[in-house]
Amino acid sequence: MSEINNIDALTLTLAQEMRRDPRIFLAGEDVGRRGGVFRATKGLVQEFGENRVVDSPLAELSLVAVGIGAALYGLRPIVEIQFADFIAPAFNQIVQEAARFRYRTNGDWICPLLIRTPYGGGIGGGLYHSQSIEATYAHIPGLYVVAPATPYDIVGMLRYALRVNDPVLFLEHKKTYRLIKGEVPDSDYMIPFCKADIKRKGSDITVIAYGLMLHETLQAAQQLIHEDIDIEVVDPRTLHPLDRDTILSSVKKTGKALIVHEDNLTLGLGAEISALIASEAFEYLDAPVMRLTGPDVPAMPYARTMQDYFMPNVEKITTAIRKLAAY
Amino acid sequence: MTLDLSENLESKTRAEPRHVQLGLHDDQVLEMYWHMLLARRIDERMWILHRQHEVAFHVSGIGQEGCQVGAAYAVKRGHDFILPYYRDLCLTLTLGLTPRAMMLALYGKAGDPMSGGRQMPAHYSARQLNIVSVSSPVATQIPQASGIGFAIQYEKTDQVVVTCFGEGSTAEGDFHEGLNWAGIFGLPVIFLCQNNQYAISVPIEREMPVKNVADRAYAYGMPGVIFDGNDFLESYGAMKLAVARARQGKGPSLLEAKTYRPVPHSSDDDDRTYRSRQEVEFWKKRDPILLARNYCYSNNILDEDKNQEFEERAREIVDDANEFARAAPYPPAQEALNGVWGPLPEIERAG
Ligand SMILES: Cc1ncc(C[n+]2csc(CCOP(=O)(O)OP(=O)(O)O)c2C)c(N)n1
Ligand SMILES: [Mg+2]
Numbered sequence: 001m002s003e004i005n006n007i008d009a010l011t012l013t014l015a016q017e018m019r020r021d022p023r024i025f026l027a028g029e030d031v032g033r034r035g036g037v038f039r040a041t042k043g044l045v046q047e048f049g050e051n052r053v054v055d056s057p058l059a060e061l062s063l064v065a066v067g068i069g070a071a072l073y074g075l076r077p078i079v080e081i082q083f084a085d086f087i088a089p090a091f092n093q094i095v096q097e098a099a100r101f102r103y104r105t106n107g108d109w110i111c112p113l114l115i116r117t118p119y120g121g122g123i124g125g126g127l128y129h130s131q132s133i134e135a136t137y138a139h140i141p142g143l144y145v146v147a148p149a150t151p152y153d154i155v156g157m158l159r160y161a162l163r164v165n166d167p168v169l170f171l172e173h174k175k176t177y178r179l180i181k182g183e184v185p186d187s188d189y190m191i192p193f194c195k196a197d198i199k200r201k202g203s204d205i206t207v208i209a210y211g212l213m214l215h216e217t218l219q220a221a222q223q224l225i226h227e228d229i230d231i232e233v234v235d236p237r238t239l240h241p242l243d244r245d246t247i248l249s250s251v252k253k254t255g256k257a258l259i260v261h262e263d264n265l266t267l268g269l270g271a272e273i274s275a276l277i278a279s280e281a282f283e284y285l286d287a288p289v290m291r292l293t294g295p296d297v298p299a300m301p302y303a304r305t306m307q308d309y310f311m312p313n314v315e316k317i318t319t320a321i322r323k324l325a326a327y
Numbered sequence: 328m329t330l331d332l333s334e335n336l337e338s339k340t341r342a343e344p345r346h347v348q349l350g351l352h353d354d355q356v357l358e359m360y361w362h363m364l365l366a367r368r369i370d371e372r373m374w375i376l377h378r379q380h381e382v383a384f385h386v387s388g389i390g391q392e393g394c395q396v397g398a399a400y401a402v403k404r405g406h407d408f409i410l411p412y413y414r415d416l417c418l419t420l421t422l423g424l425t426p427r428a429m430m431l432a433l434y435g436k437a438g439d440p441m442s443g444g445r446q447m448p449a450h451y452s453a454r455q456l457n458i459v460s461v462s463s464p465v466a467t468q469i470p471q472a473s474g475i476g477f478a479i480q481y482e483k484t485d486q487v488v489v490t491c492f493g494e495g496s497t498a499e500g501d502f503h504e505g506l507n508w509a510g511i512f513g514l515p516v517i518f519l520c521q522n523n524q525y526a527i528s529v530p531i532e533r534e535m536p537v538k539n540v541a542d543r544a545y546a547y548g549m550p551g552v553i554f555d556g557n558d559f560l561e562s563y564g565a566m567k568l569a570v571a572r573a574r575q576g577k578g579p580s581l582l583e584a585k586t587y588r589p590v591p592h593s594s595d596d597d598d599r600t601y602r603s604r605q606e607v608e609f610w611k612k613r614d615p616i617l618l619a620r621n622y623c624y625s626n627n628i629l630d631e632d633k634n635q636e637f638e639e640r641a642r643e644i645v646d647d648a649n650e651f652a653r654a655a656p657y658p659p660a661q662e663a664l665n666g667v668w669g670p671l672p673e674i675e676r677a678g
Contacts, residue, residue, distance in 0.1 A: 025481065051481060056508075057504075057507055057508065057511060059504045059507065059508075061470065061500060061501060061504050062470040062473065062501070062504030062505055062507065062508050065467070065469075065470030065471045065473070065474055065501065065504070065505065066470060066471075066473050066474035066477055066508055067474060068471050068474055069470070069471040069472060069473060069474015069475040069476070069477065069478065070474045070475070070477055070478040070481070071474075072459060072471070072474070072475060073408070073474070073475050073478035073479070073482075074478070075478050075481060075482075077474075089500070092464060092467065093467060093470070093471075093501075096462060096463075096464050096467065097462060097467050097471070100462075101460060102666060102667070102668070102669060103445060103666045103667050104442050104445055104446050104450070104452075104460055104462075105441065105442055105452050105454070105460045106442055106443030106445065106665075106666050107666050107669070108440075108441075108452060108453070108454045108460070109452065109454055109459065109460050110669060141667045142667050142668065160672070160674070163672040164669075164671065164672060165669040165670075165672075166668055166669055190674045192671060192672075192674060193671060194671070
């Protein structure tokens with residue numbers, strides 16, 4: 001057991017998995033000698049060489065497409081998109097190709113491609129280094145979207161992702177990279193997809209949050225204890241497909257639900273989760289389902305004032321929960 | 328950088344027939360002709376079935392059989408990887424897709440081995456033959472071919488990859504990025520452009536500012552080769568050199584088969600709206616099957632009796648495939664829900 005941060009969890013697990021399975025290789029912009037702009041692949045080229053840690057040309061479409069080709073061949077490619085904001089050129093390859101090979105060939109061809117990418121804001125990244133992209137991709141059948149937010153979950157889900165035989169979009173909240181630390185056991189445990197985790201047990205209100213917002217919510221929970229509000233925090237971890245059962249049973253227990261995400265409001269994950277709760281747990285609800293999210297503006301502005309205004313945070317979360325508690 | 332096609336024909340005046348100079352036996356030439364002919368007869372039947380409202384759609388490979396059969400004979404079937412496009416009926420047939428499979432796909436029947444009735448016809452696929460599933464968005468297969476080439480280099484096998492596409496599709500970014508990767512890493516990929524001079528209605532002058540697709544090869548550090556795609560032997564020769572080059576680890580090539588599509592773009596197109604009948608008639612005289620037949624006749628590889636026998640055999644095969652597919656059941660409606668995800672791995676100790 002040792003305490004590490006999110007970025008170390010990634011690097012250590014990548015190295016461990018590459019030692020285990022020679023079919024795994026890593027490609028991306030600056031992942032080699034530079035070790036990635038966030039240093040997630042630090043030291044890997046030294047251990048595994050340039051054949052397995054590949055500095056790619058600056059071209060996201062082909063980075064993903066090359067990953068697809070290698071996956072079709074039978075390798076286990078991991079491609080790093082340097083920032084989630086720059087994944088759009090590869091949209092066609094991800095959505096129409098990677099996510100569709102199995103279905104369009106009735107299972108004959110499969111595409112076990114892992115795409116890692118840092119997303120999210122709060123780091124002064126402005127419009128194009130802060131985006132949350134999960135909702136766009138969580139709409140796509142055939143593509144797993146996961147967003148583990150603690151070292152423990154990152155290690156377990158990354159191991160699992162490298163054994164899944166379908167494409168995976170692995171989202172890493174960049175602000176949590178060095179901010180979030182946690183205990184990781186030495187065992188080879190894995191965390192399956194489509195299993196949410198109750199990060200805090202409580203009885204009054206269910207709060208569903210992932211990524212950086214999970215941590216803000218957990219802090220909010222500590223503050224609310226003093227006001228006698230006991231919240232249950234559900235971390236979906238896999239954003240697509242959702243673990244509906246865990247969400248629903250928590251809401252059925254508490255009778256109230258708040259969904260927190262940094263992504264825009266409209267048609268964000270919160271919309272899907274709200275609809276799920278409304279249709280499957282309506283009789284259990286004591287209040288309308290509430291959402292606290294980034295506003296519907298194109299992306300997060302750079303100026304500190306506007307950035308802070310954009311981001312949900314501990315204070316906004318506690319306010320929302322108080323409101324829901326009083327309903 | 329260029330591939331020297333004259334390597335194939337050491338001396339044009341030499342007495343030996345061209346196929347012998349290329350290392351092909353008479354039997355192989357006859358087989359190549361047979362595959363072209365069978366592909367053509369299947370394709371023609373598909374047009375008829377569409378006109379009879381038996382099927383919803385057909386997209387054709389008519390006119391492009393020459394370069395396709397040449398490509399098929401230049402690779403090792405089931406060993407090398409092929410990423411075809413929707414006109415590659417003759418290529419995929421020659422590599423082992425069956426007429427029955429093609430007809431099942433045409434009707435969208437349950438037994439369609441390419442997609443189980445999910446895709447439109449002509450979206451060729453067969454994993455056991457290393458034929459990668461054709462997509463509808465054009466050009467997406469080009470950078471994927473580089474990915475397979477990358478995997479081959481990674482695994483250090485002697486396989487090669489061939490990917491096909493139309494000249495219009497080379498305007499897509501996928502083409503640029505795919506060739507860029509292959510050039511940088513020296514990947515064993517043959518990019519085979521079947522230039523039929525139109526992207527639906529748009530003529531080549533509006534597709535690209537240079538005369539030849541192959542002119543762009545320089546920008547990707549690979550040889551660009553132009554050949555007569557209606558001449559099956561010239562096509563074979565060009566492909567053979569490019570395949571040998573890739574197999575020897577000398578890297579990718581961009582090949583451009585000059586050809587023509589004498590039929591509408593697809594069953595939804597009316598080509599009279601954008602080109603003259605004289606132009607089409609001119610090209611029909613350069614039909615690859617006609618040229619191949621004449622070659623075989625003049626080299627005593629084929630005679631009229633044998634050709635008649637081929638025609639009859641082709642007809643039987645096409646009839647059989649059609650009747651088989653017509654009688655086959657449609658997929659159960661609920662089948663639409665299957666095949667999105669694979670089974671998730673089991674784990675003993677969940678975290
Ligand atoms: C990305 C994309 N855009 C548009 C289309 C519609 N479309 C299908 S084929 C085609 C023309 C392709 O021309 P070319 O690449 O020259 O191939 P050809 O059909 O002539 O063999 C078009 C526009 C498509 N399938 N995919
Ligand atoms: Mg064309």
